Every structure is written in C-alpha cells, then in structure tokens.
Amino acid sequence: MPVVIGLEGSANKIGIGIVRDGRILSNVRHTYVPPPGHGFLPRDTAKHHRDHIVDLVRRALTEADVDPVTDLDCVAFTKGPGMGAPLVSVAVVARALALLWEKPLIGVNHCIAHIEMGRLVTSARNPVVLYVSGGNTQVIAYSHRRYRIFGETIDIAVGNCLDRFARVLKLSNDPSPGYNIEQLAKKGTKYVELPYAVKGMDVSFSGILSHIETVARDQLAAGNCTAEDLCFSLQETVFAMLVEVTERAMAHCGASEVLIVGGVGCNERLQKMMGAMAEERGATVCAMDERYCIDNGAMIAQAGWEMFCSGQTTDMTDSWCTQRFRTDEVEVTWRDD
Template identity: 70%
Template sequence: MTIVIGFEGSANKIGVGIVRDGAVLSNPRRTYITPPGQGRFSVETAKHHRACVLSVLKEALLQAGIQPADIDCVAFTKGPGMGGSVVAVAIVARTVAQLWKKPLLGVNHCIGHIEMGRLITGAANPTVLDCVETQRGVISYSERRYRIFGEAIDIAVGNCLDRFARVIKISNDPSPGYNIEQMAKKGSQFVELPYTVKGMDVSFSGILSYTEEMAHKMLGAGECTPEDLCFSLQETLFSMLVEVTERAMAHCGSREVLIVGGVGCNLLQEMMEVMCQERGAKLFATDERFCIDNGAMIAQAGWEMFRSGHVTSLEDSWVTQRFRTDEVEVTWRD
C-alpha cells in the first residue's frame, strides 16, 4: 500500500490531494477569482495560494482520515505554470517533506492531467488532447515518452478564452471558459473568424486579435451580440482542436481519445464525441472534479512515478515555467 500527497498550484487553483493505490482519498481546492475584465497576476495569485495552502492541507488530511506518518511520498507541481504560484506551493511541499521526513517528487503538470485521466476513465492507450493553459498539445505515448504530435505555436486555448472574456468583461466566477459556454448557448449568428491549422499545430493569437477587433466594431454597431461572438469563438477554436486530434489518431492508428485539462469540461467533449463516432473510436473525459487543476492529479502521477523509482532530491526540487511533457521519461507505463 502506497499513499502519496500531491500539491498543485500552477495557476489560479490551489489544491492538495491524497491518493492510495489508485483510490482518491481527498481532493480539496480553492480558486483565486479576479473581477470581470481583469486577468490574474502572479504576485496576487501566489499571495492567495500562500493564504490558503495550510487550510487546504489540513482539509485533505482530515477528509482522507490519515496522519502525516501514513504518507509515503510528497509530490508537487514542478512546472509548467505561473512563476509565483508554482514557487509558493513548491516551498510548502518541500517544507512538509522535510518536516515529515518523506521523499519529495517533482511532477510535470500536464502528466498529472494525463495520469489522472487514465485512472478515472480507464483509457488504455489513448491519443490525448491536452487543454491545459500553460502547455497544450496532441499527445500520444510511445517508447517511454509522452510524444507531442501537435501544439499551439503561440498561446493556449485556455489563454485565448480567458483574454477574450476580459475584453467583453465576462465574469471570472467560476471560470471565464464556463461563462463563455453559457453565453454561447444563446448565440444565434455565426461570425466567421480566422481558422489557423498548420499541419499538426494550431495558432490562436490571430483569432484572438481578430475577435477583439470585432468585439469593438460589431458590438458597437449592433451587428452581433456578445453571445454570438462567444458562440462563434467556441465553434472555431474547438473545431481546430478536433481536426488536429483526428489527424493524430489517423497517424497513430488510435481508437481512443482522452481529453484532459480545464477547457476539456465543456462543449469540446460533445464535438469530439461526434468525430469519434464517425471514426468508430471511443472518447474518454473526466468531469470538473478531475479535469480542472487539482492536487489528486499530482498525487496520482507521483504515485506512478514513486513506485517506479523516481525521487527528487532537495537540490533538484526547483520549479520551472517551461517543462515540456516529452522531457519526462515514462518508466511506469511498460
């Protein structure tokens, strides 16, 4: 029996999760929400995480019904993520590991999403669409690496939605993407937007700039509504993601798709399901408990890594905003 506690704080959510041999024992989290029209600044987000992390840690231990002595390993998000946020949470994880005299383990944020998705859905060897804000791509496992077949060459889809929400001052509570989706359901007019797919890669900066310009021109002239723009933006962005995912499936001969990351909680699943049905493939996705950033996903990836011999020394427990998924040797899959 192996118990791992995981600390996650790479963006606006601070979470602590505890996993025991594939069972999630606890997974509390807190979210830093900014006013409409405002983004997240690293300093304020880190301050939020520092204020919340100890209460979230106590809640996780209480929900799991365990003591620090029962824990075998302390895992934390090593990156990628917002600099101040990642550092704030990593410091707590390092301190806890030393106080409790437990091994420490730095985890790639995106691999945390993938391993949690595999655990919850039971997907065997899927093509993964990683809709994480800090790193994103179409990923498939091969020869002890999660290989990136395609990625956003500028900004992530989550960043695109967040920045558009700020332009038209959509609420950030509970998240910009969720509120954009609710508004999109009321849209009736499709506004044609740039559709930029370059082989296996996608570009979102152009569509963001164009949409921001249209928001000022068309909304001011009454040519469309904010709901129309939300509808058009979602349809265009998600169509691009479905296209590159299908191309990766064809390349890999895959018959499974796993959607991970916060953006994967919405309409994207419905569009991907249609594509999978047409290909005779199966779609796997999790609900908001596990697709949105959480501590249990770091604990689960840490559990896999720890059991296969991974440990991070204190000298190597630094964090990084740039940590590609394919940098990690996946020793636990085969």
C-alpha cells in the same frame, strides 16, 4: 500500498489531494478569482496560495483520514510548467512538509499529471490525448517511455484565448471565464466568420483573438451581432481546429480512444464535437468533469504515486521549479505498454 499527497499550484488554483493505489482519498481546492476584466497576476496568485495552502493540507488529511507521519509515503508537488511565483510558493511548502514528516519528495510534470489522472478516472488504456488549458494546448500520444507531442499551439493556449476574450466582454471570472463564455455560446444563433489557423499539426490562436477583439469593438455597438454570437463563433472555430489535429493524430497512431484533459476539457461543446468525430471513426471519447479536468491536487498525487512506485524520487537539491517543463522531457518509467 503507497499513500501520496500531491500539492498543485501552477496557476490560479491551489489544490491538495491524497491517493492510495488508484483511490482518491481527498481532493480539496481553492480558486483565486480576480475582478471582471482582469487576469490573475503571479504575485497576487502566489499570495492567495500562501494564504490557503496550510488549511487545505489539513482538510485533505482529515478527509482522507491519513496521519502524515505514519501513513504517508511521499510528498509530490508541481515542478512545472506554470507561473513562476505560484509554483515556487507551493514548492516551498512541499519541501517543508517533506522535511517535517521525513518523507521522500517527488517533482511532477503538470501536463503528465493531467494525463495520468485522466487515465485513472476514465480507464483509458492508450489514448491520443488532447490537453487543453489556460497555459497549454497539445496533442499527445505515448510511445517508447515518453509522451510524444504530435501538435501544439505555436503562440497562446486555447484557454488563454477564451479567457482574454472574456475580459473583452467584461465577463465574471467566477467560476471561470471559460465557463461563462460557454454559457453565452449556448445562446448564440449567428456564426461570425473567424480565421481558421491550423498549420500542419499545430494551431494558432493569437490571430483569432485579435480578429474577434476587433469584431467585438466594431460590430457589437452597431448591433450586427451579439456577445452570445461571438462566444458561439469563437468556440465553434477553435474547437473545430482542435478536433481536426486530434483526428489526424488518431489516424497516425491507429488509436481508438481520445482522452480530453485540462480545464477547457470540461467544455460540453468540445466534448460533443470530439464525440461526433470519434463516432465516425468507431472510436470513443474519454472525458471528465470539473472535479478532475481542472487543476487539482489529486492529479499531482496520482502522477507522484506512479513515479514513486517505479522508483523515482526527487532530491532536495533538484526540487526547483520551472515555468517551462516539456511533456516529452519526462521518462515514463511506470509504463511498459
């Protein structure tokens, strides 16, 4: 069976993973953590990836007990979407390794890699997918060799909304701002009214962010609410929006499964709210923990494995990266259901 190495570096995490026929042989990762109150800049993130990628490749090969020349069948990398400089820094290494080891190259859509990893880990058959991360928010379902987008954010992603509010509160970026908001939210007791912005099947988070930033500035100092209350209120509002549009997609598709992928998918409150909705519909939630929800190399390797087995490869002249690579642009040649 083919053995594929995957290189992921579309945002602040650099990850290398190796898979063989549905088995994850290794999955190592390193995260760039900026100071509290700051986001991660493309230049600094790309430098972080360059500093760590060679060591991570060695670790992944060692853990998998794989010889790159005799055992590997192809090299997969994130083609997009993502941040330009980090994407390019990893693609350069992927091209170099493919040439060095004389292996085919496969450019992978980051969003589809999340979905294929979720299908592998949870054994979901044909779910409606809620993809929630720092850079993307989409409701997706498979139909006729494409992953179709039923709804999405019309401005910023839900993860970006959470991350930017964490900066307002000067929360640590370690292990992630969204995780630290989740921990504060568990201690919140008062719901602060926030805008609820569902527009058909799409959602909007920028207005909610602007509103809660104003509330934080005016109300925290006055003692009318706590940071814990605001984190609780923000989560309840944005997650309710996401559950609403996901349920409508499930009703349209007649789906009995919902798969949550992306970094925000680790959030236990989101999983619980989605679970309550699914239970009412007689459906099930397929969720993962931080090993596979958060960006990682194994998901790129798994999507690359599916593509390779269906006959897809990427010519070296087509191995450029793009910050905007739509989920529904990819022909899903490996599925016929």
